[in-house]
Amino acid sequence: MQFLIERFPLYLDGAWVTVQITLGGSALAFVLAMAFGILGTIKHWLPRAVATVYVEVFRGIAAMVLIFWMAYVLPDLTGYRLDRTFAAILAVGLNVGAYGAEVVRAAINAVPKTQVEATVALNLSWFQRMRLVVLPQAWAQMLPTFGNLVIELMKATAVVYLIGVVDLTAIARQVRDATGETVIAYMGALLIYFLIAQVLIFGMRLLERRANRKLGRTPPGGTGLGALLRHPVVPGAGGGVSG
Amino acid sequence: MPPSETPSAETPQGGAGQPQIVFDQVVKRFGDLTVLDHLDFSVEPGERVTLIGPSGSGKTTILRLLMTLEKVTEGRIDVAGEPFSHMRRGNHLVPASESYLRRRRRSIGMVFQQFNLFPNMTVRKNVIEAPVHVLGLSKGEANERAEELLDLVGLGDKIDAHPTQLSGGQQQRVAIARALAMRPDILLLDEVTSALDPELVAGVLDVLRQVAETTDITMLCVTHEMAFARDVSHRVLMFDKGQIAEEGPPEQIFEDPREDRTKSFLRSVLDNGF
Secondary structure, X not given: OXXXXXXXXXXXXXXXXXXXXXXXXXXXXXXXXXXXXXXXXOOOHHHHHHHHHXXXXXXXXXXXXXXXXXXXXXXXXXXXXXXXXXXXXXXXXXXXXXXXXXXHHHHHHOOOHHHHHHHHHOOOOHHHHHHHHHHHHHHHHXXXXXXXXXXXXXXXXXXXXXXOOOOHHHHHHXXXXXXXXXXXXXXXXXXXXXXXXXHHHHHHHHHHHHHHHHOOOOOOOOOOHHHXXXXXXXXXXXXXXXX | OOHHHOHHHHOOOOOOOOOOEEEEEEEEEEOOEEEEEEEEEEEOOOOEEEEEOOOOOOHHHHHHHHOOOOOOOEEEEEEOOEEOOEEEEOOEEEEOOHHHHHHHHHHEEEEOOOOOOOOOXXXXXHHHHHHHHXXXXXXXXHHHHHHHHHHHOOOHHHOOOOHHHOOHXXXXXXXXXXXXXXXXXEEEEEOOOOOOOHHHHHHHHHHHHHHHXXXXXXXXXXXXXXXXXXXXXXEEEEEEOOEEEEEEXXXXXXXXXXXXXXXXXXXXXXXXXX
């Protein structure tokens, strides 16, 4: 314990880098997921094709391979060198964004057709329909899966030490190499990853609760704050609220 | 309600104006299934028409065509003297584009069997969003209109409630207010009481009677509520197999049906507790 406490500032530096890449990557993934997910729901073939290409390309490439591309191949090809941390954000964002786009597309398609018909009857434009009716309802559907993706993304950042970014995993390695204490060095990383994950999960459940409340549903698992710590019981499937 | 109270005395017929809605040889097919079969009929401005008939006879499809939720397979629909299902290009007609439809359907509103309120909005938002965003009303004007209409449907005190906190009948009355907030010339009512518990039906029908008595909105109404049809409509169209089997004023259709198909349909409705 003493061992870890002495090196706590070191671990904290690494954790901060991990958090930065996680948040940056999540923000990028979110924007990409929304953009390509919405494109994927448009009737015209062209936007749909664009969405499919993005999803299939970046879903198919391992995050680690993407990271190497961003860090080593791209500079070779273009002569332009990206900041390593930024390259890492780009790689995990592009990768997770592809999964997210599928989540967004599915959630939008799951909004009942009758809701869309009501927007036609009120003569809303496509843009108004999306903004006022479809996305707010799809949002509650997306969140549980987004929560999983954020955790996945956070864990995927552990490979960025391979391109020389000093994240939490890199620190654990350094500590191990310097002291030979493998178990304790990695125990420190494990604990901090776990803590970060718990904070992310808590945040996502807050968002979920808010989204469900806006749809007039009781949050799954009860209303107390304590409910946020429990694993939710089957999150409100489908949009069957209007019946 | 005794027939003397029916507003049908002031039937807006024989006026100089042109019909507001014209179906001209309209065919609608879903795959191999022909739902409307070369249908011709027209509706006068301010007229209230009830469509009755067995399920699958195409009544609801007529409303959905007018709301542009479906497209005609053949034939054409005109509204207010202008092509509706089609638009002019040079001197012939082509199927209407989305932007043309958006312009033309502005005058039409619809109330659905399942209410279709937006669950992500309060009652107030449900009613004001379209007037604000589509008609360009200010928030204040839209709110005023919403309060007025919610009072009309008897739900002024529920304006900040959430749709899920309302009964089916209350939700449907909000849906009526929402449709009226767009000030439509034509109101389409698609089996608006069919999804309601029996004790909630009367409240919704009372609201619609009031709308019928106090406005001159053209109403097309698909319903199984024969008493309501008799009270408010100027004309009843009996549908069967995608065509009009019989039409006439409600007194004649209900008391003296001439077609066997109408007789047997009315008998079956009576057996189901009318």
